[in-house]
Amino acid sequence: MLQSFSKIKKVSGTLSLPGDKSISHRAVMFSALAKGISTIENISNAEDVNSTISCFKQLGCKVKKEGKLLKISGKGFKGFKKPEKPLDCGNSGTTTRLISGILAAQDFQSKLIGDSSLSLRPMKRIIEPLTLMGAKLQATNTFTLPMIIKPSKKIHPIEYELPIPSAQIKSAVLFCGLHLDKKTTVIENIPSRNHTEILLNLRTKIEDGQRKIFVSRDNYPVKGEYVVPSDISSAAFFIVLTLLAKNSELKIKNISLNPTRTGILEVLSKMGANISVIKERRKMGEHIGDIVVCSSKLKNISIPENIIPNIIDEIPILSVAGIFAEGEFRISGAQELRFKETDRIKALCINYKMLGLNVEEYDDGFIVSGEIKNKVAKFESYDDHRIAMAFSILSLLLKDGGNVNNFECVNISNPDFLNQVKSITK
Numbered sequence: 001m002l003q004s005f006s007k008i009k010k011v012s013g014t015l016s017l018p019g020d021k022s023i024s025h026r027a028v029m030f031s032a033l034a035k036g037i038s039t040i041e042n043i044s045n046a047e048d049v050n051s052t053i054s055c056f057k058q059l060g061c062k063v064k065k066e067g068k069l070l071k072i073s074g075k076g077f078k079g080f081k082k083p084e085k086p087l088d089c090g091n092s093g094t095t096t097r098l099i100s101g102i103l104a105a106q107d108f109q110s111k112l113i114g115d116s117s118l119s120l121r122p123m124k125r126i127i128e129p130l131t132l133m134g135a136k137l138q139a140t141n142t143f144t145l146p147m148i149i150k151p152s153k154k155i156h157p158i159e160y161e162l163p164i165p166s167a168q169i170k171s172a173v174l175f176c177g178l179h180l181d182k183k184t185t186v187i188e189n190i191p192s193r194n195h196t197e198i199l200l201n202l203r204t205k206i207e208d209g210q211r212k213i214f215v216s217r218d219n220y221p222v223k224g225e226y227v228v229p230s231d232i233s234s235a236a237f238f239i240v241l242t243l244l245a246k247n248s249e250l251k252i253k254n255i256s257l258n259p260t261r262t263g264i265l266e267v268l269s270k271m272g273a274n275i276s277v278i279k280e281r282r283k284m285g286e287h288i289g290d291i292v293v294c295s296s297k298l299k300n301i302s303i304p305e306n307i308i309p310n311i312i313d314e315i316p317i318l319s320v321a322g323i324f325a326e327g328e329f330r331i332s333g334a335q336e337l338r339f340k341e342t343d344r345i346k347a348l349c350i351n352y353k354m355l356g357l358n359v360e361e362y363d364d365g366f367i368v369s370g371e372i373k374n375k376v377a378k379f380e381s382y383d384d385h386r387i388a389m390a391f392s393i394l395s396l397l398l399k400d401g402g403n404v405n406n407f408e409c410v411n412i413s414n415p416d417f418l419n420q421v422k423s424i425t426k
Contacts, residue, residue, distance in 0.1 A: 044231065234414050
């Protein structure tokens with residue numbers, strides 16, 4: 001589907017967004033693991049989260065929507081039933097990698113499949129640590145889906161140092177470790193999203209500059225009530241739109257302000273963004289608050305590589321802010337962008353070149369500078385939801401507007417994106 005956008009005059013109002021996608025995935029998984037009925041409020045309506053829900057239905061969990069609540073009847077320790085057909089993870093890398101840690105500890109065989117995009121994404125990064133734990137995982141020759149997970153009687157705890165900062169790898173190991181009596185330890189040198197540790201209340205400590213996370217069956221989930229804060233990754237698109245539009249102000253409510261997720265706010269603030277946080281509070285151990293954003297004149301800054309894991313999902317929309325800011329936009333140390341739903345470095349560079357901007361592409365990033373010279377009939381989304389939304393925001397700011405091809409991929413993370421845009425723009 002080709003979606004057209006016209007230039008807006010301003011942004012105003014208040015926005016409430018669906019639940020954080022990362023936390024929603026984990027709330028579903030912990031509810032499924034626990035014995036009894038758990039409730040989840042403000043769960044994400046993203047297709048990725050629906051893929052997680054669908055997988056656990058196949059594993060025997062009953063799921064029921066009641067108003068704003070999702071009720072999940074969990075199966076308890078090793079209570080899942082053997083799925084009758086492959087578990088379809090859709091486009092969700094989070095579903096695939098996290099559920100692998102759970103399935104590796106079960107007493108039955110399962111098979112994971114996904115769509116054409118997910119089937120190209122690397123799974124070796126979870127296969128290696130889970131195999132070290134004694135799990136039996138078999139993927140393709142290139143370590144991609146489909147993947148078969150066989151039962152193993154030799155699952156054991158390990159001490160594992162993450163080779164790259166990754167909440168998905170970390171969580172896969174921790175999920176498997178939940179099924180073991182002795183402690184598994186995960187070591188990270190650069191912090192990654194810590195929602196798993198927070199929701200499970202895992203013990204952590206800093207030692208010699210490294211962060212160590214400990215897990216065992218003592219931490220196995222129990223039924224509970226989850227309230228999911230709104231997704232800062234979804235909010236980032238509307239934050240940038242407000243900053244770049246003239247005479248604009250927007251309030252976004254109940255946003256996750258987890259320190260491992262707020263790098264986008266830190267970078268934009270250093271660029272000169274007028275962003276304030278109000279009504280800060282905590283729920284389920286997570287830091288949340290309301291964000292107020294006002295039109296701002298931005299200036300590009302040197303973005304340190306150690307913050308890249310914290311902003312990896314927001315780089316596409318951050319680069320949109322960068323092309324309207326003073327100076328050149330430069331990002332490096334972001335090679336992980338090439339292994340998302342599409343090669344996001346290449347996708348961004350191709351679309352920016354169509355605008356007549358000066359673009360230099362590197363293995364781990366890119367540089368964009370100059371002024372927009374060309375009208376663009378059509379931006380390519382490459383079936384990547386974050387690319388589609390980033391160039392939708394850009395189109396809303398262009399004199400002649402713009403079009404985004406294969407726009408429907410936004411459903412992967414935010415099916416209500418268009419309605420949200422319409423509710424705050426004039």
